[in-house]
Amino acid sequence: MKPAETVSEARSEKSTSGLVMRDVNLQIGDGEDIVNALSDVSLVVKPGEFVAIVGPSGAGKSSLLAVAGGLTTPTSGTVLVAGRDMTVAGNRERTALRREAIGFVFQSGNLIPALTAEDQLRLPVKFGGKKGRDPLELLAEVGLAEKAKRRPHQLSGGERQRVGIARALMTGPSLLLVDEPTAALDRQRSREIVELLARETREHGVATIMVTHDHDVLGHCDTVHEMVDGRLSRID
Amino acid sequence: MFLALKELKFARARFGLMGAVVALIAVLMVLLSGLSVGLVNDGVSGLQRLPATSFAFEKGVQHASAFSRSVVDTAAVRAWAERDGVEDAAPFGNVLVNGRSGDGVEIDLALFGVEPGSYLSPAVAQGARLSGDAPAGIVVSKTAVDDGIKIGDTIKIARIGTELKVVGTLPDQHTYGHVDVAYVPLRTWQEVHVGAGPGDEVPERAYREITAVAVKGDSADLAAGDRAAGTESLALADSFDASPGYSAETATLQLIEVFLYAISALVVGAFFTVLTIQRKQEIAVMRAMGAPTGYLLRDALAQALILLALAVGVGVAVGVGLGSLIGGTAPFALEAGAVATAAALLVLLGVAGALGAVLRITAVDPLTALGGSR
Numbered sequence: 001m002k003p004a005e006t007v008s009e010a011r012s013e014k015s016t017s018g019l020v021m022r023d024v025n026l027q028i029g030d031g032e033d034i035v036n037a038l039s040d041v042s043l044v045v046k047p048g049e050f051v052a053i054v055g056p057s058g059a060g061k062s063s064l065l066a067v068a069g070g071l072t073t074p075t076s077g078t079v080l081v082a083g084r085d086m087t088v089a090g091n092r093e094r095t096a097l098r099r100e101a102i103g104f105v106f107q108s109g110n111l112i113p114a115l116t117a118e119d120q121l122r123l124p125v126k127f128g129g130k131k132g133r134d135p136l137e138l139l140a141e142v143g144l145a146e147k148a149k150r151r152p153h154q155l156s157g158g159e160r161q162r163v164g165i166a167r168a169l170m171t172g173p174s175l176l177l178v179d180e181p182t183a184a185l186d187r188q189r190s191r192e193i194v195e196l197l198a199r200e201t202r203e204h205g206v207a208t209i210m211v212t213h214d215h216d217v218l219g220h221c222d223t224v225h226e227m228v229d230g231r232l233s234r235i236d
Numbered sequence: 237m238f239l240a241l242k243e244l245k246f247a248r249a250r251f252g253l254m255g256a257v258v259a260l261i262a263v264l265m266v267l268l269s270g271l272s273v274g275l276v277n278d279g280v281s282g283l284q285r286l287p288a289t290s291f292a293f294e295k296g297v298q299h300a301s302a303f304s305r306s307v308v309d310t311a312a313v314r315a316w317a318e319r320d321g322v323e324d325a326a327p328f329g330n331v332l333v334n335g336r337s338g339d340g341v342e343i344d345l346a347l348f349g350v351e352p353g354s355y356l357s358p359a360v361a362q363g364a365r366l367s368g369d370a371p372a373g374i375v376v377s378k379t380a381v382d383d384g385i386k387i388g389d390t391i392k393i394a395r396i397g398t399e400l401k402v403v404g405t406l407p408d409q410h411t412y413g414h415v416d417v418a419y420v421p422l423r424t425w426q427e428v429h430v431g432a433g434p435g436d437e438v439p440e441r442a443y444r445e446i447t448a449v450a451v452k453g454d455s456a457d458l459a460a461g462d463r464a465a466g467t468e469s470l471a472l473a474d475s476f477d478a479s480p481g482y483s484a485e486t487a488t489l490q491l492i493e494v495f496l497y498a499i500s501a502l503v504v505g506a507f508f509t510v511l512t513i514q515r516k517q518e519i520a521v522m523r524a525m526g527a528p529t530g531y532l533l534r535d536a537l538a539q540a541l542i543l544l545a546l547a548v549g550v551g552v553a554v555g556v557g558l559g560s561l562i563g564g565t566a567p568f569a570l571e572a573g574a575v576a577t578a579a580a581l582l583v584l585l586g587v588a589g590a591l592g593a594v595l596r597i598t599a600v601d602p603l604t605a606l607g608g609s610r
Contacts, residue, residue: 062606065606066606069524071603072603092528095528098526099526104525110518112239113246114242114246119242123238123522123525126239127526127527128531151246
């Protein structure tokens, strides 16, 4: 079913959770305009590990998140999430994986305007599949116990981002993909949000990848990688 | 339906405006439906309530004015009665007259001449049925009673001076061409038809002339019967078009109704198209979070259905309320069936319009959720 070599190699590293990317290439465009958005990217994120990816705009950071999150199928390579290979999964299966095994934290929260903080957390459970955690408990955990009934326009930027993080954790994912979480926040708020991400990553044993421009917050991360022209390299 | 209901509640001003538009269209639909049924009643209820299945008119008569122009010989009645599949055939006469009652009530009447004792002679709500013993006795529509005519009144026909005496009233509305129907014994009708007043000499041929043969028999072969009797048949429903103004009135109203249905569906479609485009970012976010497309579609359609059902419900209630105020001043009659059909069509077509709009959900790329507002 799958190429035996890569799968067994991947399984040996971590078979049930976290993220394993092996030799992933992603070409965008066609004809003479082909761009290598990802070139031979390999990355392993273990449960409880907090990985940051930095790099200039257009270097392929968002592409990496898209591939890891099953939104884009790579041209070649293997992507294992919770032990399942995203690159061979069908559309329906990838949707189910996103629902059950992956949590997304978007820029500026990307909350649904009509829903209260509590309902934002209930939403992913309504999509079906997994039973969720207690939304009020989770809101308390991110420091928003008092604001469960507030809607996005009644929350500050930092609070919206906290709701976004709590929402991503509702279904107990094994992989958390975080896209520029501090882009719209001041330094103080940025530090608090990244601290929260680091704490949740450890407490819940989630494999977390955070794409960021913000070099100030890297101190909270276990490892930092730099993306340049689709190539990923570790910074020590 | 979780999201659908929360959004309806959250954006209630926006959805309320849309609902108001649909509700107003529903009000209009109810009023038009009432007007439509009212006009049909006014135009042809006298014909609708006849037990006949078809009319045999004079051969070659203009269909649009058959009831006023056709003259058939009474011999055709016998010819039709002998046909296979004809249960009954009776002479039928129609003429419009202007009358005035003893109390001074001016009234126009459609005189339906029928033989007393024939199957066309109607049952009465009050008074007596037509009788050969009372050649001037007439049975009038309930609507004539509403206009001030009562049993025992004498109605004098303008110009020729024939006096008719009201002996009975019908249980419901019998009108023809917006005029009250009065059933009159055939012999008297034939005299009125040739314009013979009291004391005038009546030509012999008058008693052989009728407007049409009213035929009863679902399995009658109309074409063969026409060949045998030298007539031209119209089924009862087709004969409605021969009532003055009937087809023009109903066609106009139907056109308005069709346009309203189309406008309603398009307005709802346009609203949900704009709404779906505005929701593009949040739909992308939900799809990235793993929301199945089916879930999002069902949710959006449920939202449309709830909005439409509420709006149409309110609109129908208001329309029926307004309609009950109109009653009496205009030809207006609400029929539960017609109103229910209009309401169901509005909801159904609205959902169809919304479906076209929310299908855009399937085209939203979850990838656009990444990179913020880019």
